[in-house]
Amino acid sequence: QSALTQPASVSGSPGQSITISCTGxxxxxxxxxxxxxxxxxxxxxxxxxxxxVSSRPSGVSNRFSGSKSGNTxxxxxxxxxxxxxxxYYCTSYTITRTVVxxxxxxxxxx
Amino acid sequence: xxxxxxxxxGLVKPSETLSLTCTVSGGSINSYYWSWIRQPPGKGLEWxxxxxxxxxxxxxxxxxxxxxxxxxxxxxxxxxxxNSLTAADTAFYYCARMLDSGYGPFADYWGQGTLVTxxx
Numbered sequence: 001q002s003a004l005t006q007p008a009s010v011s012g013s014p015g016q017s018i019t020i021s022c023t024g025x026x027x028x029x030x031x032x033x034x035x036x037x038x039x040x041x042x043x044x045x046x047x048x049x050x051x052x053v054s055s056r057p058s059g060v061s062n063r064f065s066g067s068k069s070g071n072t073x074x075x076x077x078x079x080x081x082x083x084x085x086x087x088y089y090c091t092s093y094t095i096t097r098t099v100v101x102x103x104x105x106x107x108x109x110x
Numbered sequence: 111x112x113x114x115x116x117x118x119x120g121l122v123k124p125s126e127t128l129s130l131t132c133t134v135s136g137g138s139i140n141s142y143y144w145s146w147i148r149q150p151p152g153k154g155l156e157w158x159x160x161x162x163x164x165x166x167x168x169x170x171x172x173x174x175x176x177x178x179x180x181x182x183x184x185x186x187x188x189x190x191x192x193n194s195l196t197a198a199d200t201a202f203y204y205c206a207r208m209l210d211s212g213y214g215p216f217a218d219y220w221g222q223g224t225l226v227t228x229x230x
Contacts, residue, residue, distance in 0.1 A: 001170070001171055001172075033214070034215070038155075046217075048217060048218050098169070098171065100157065101147075101156060104155070
C-alpha cells in the first residue's frame with residue numbers, strides 16, 4: 001500500500017488560516033469516511049485532532065476542521081497560534097482493511 | 111482515563127526478534143481494537159498492524175511476514191513481535207487504542223512510545 005500524499009511543509013502567520021491536503025486513492029480516502037488527523041509536537045506522542053473526516057474529539061479546539069472531496073482530505077487550522085506549530089499526519093482506512101498514513105506535514109507559524 | 115505504556119529492550123541485534131509489551135491501565139483491553147505504530151527517528155509514522163478484541167489481526171503488507179500482534183486480556187497487555195530485524199527497524203514504537211465509530215478504526219489514545227535501536 002502506498003502512503004497518502006501530504007505537502008512536506010505549510011506555513012502561516014498568527015491569526016491566519018492554513019489548509020493541509022492529504023491525497024489518497026479510490027481504495028482508501030475515496031471510498032471511506034474513516035479519515036483522521038494527528039498532531040505531533042517534537043518528542044511527544046501523536047494526538048488525535050480529527051476523526052471520521054470532520055469530527056473533533058472532546059477538548060480539541062474548533063479552530064481545527066476537516067473535510068473531504070473525492071480522493072483528497074483536508075485539515076484547516078483557522079486563527080493560527082504559535083502552539084499549532086507541529087507535524088500533522090493524516091490516515092485512512094483502506095479496502096484491504098489496513099490503515100495507511102500520510103508522510104506528514106510540518107506546520108510553521110511565522 | 112486510559113493510559114498505555116509500551117516497554118521493551120531498547121537495543122536489539124540484527125537478525126534477532128524484537129518483543130514489545132504495551133500495558134493498558136484505566137480501562138479494559140476488551141471491546142476495542144489495538145494497534146502498533148512506529149516512527150523512525152526524524153521520519154514519519156508507519157502503521158504496523160492492529161488486533162481486534164476477538165483476536166483477529168490485520169497487518170501492514172510490507173511487514174506482514176515478520177510481525178505478530180497478540181493480546182493477553184488477563185494481564186490487560188498488548189504484545190508485538192518483529193523478527194529478522196535490520197537497522198531499518200530502528201524506530202520509536204507506539205501502541206494505541208483504536209475506536210470504530212462505524213466508518214472504520216482510528217487511534218484515540220496513544221502510549222508515549224519506546225525507542226528500539228537495532229545495532230550490533
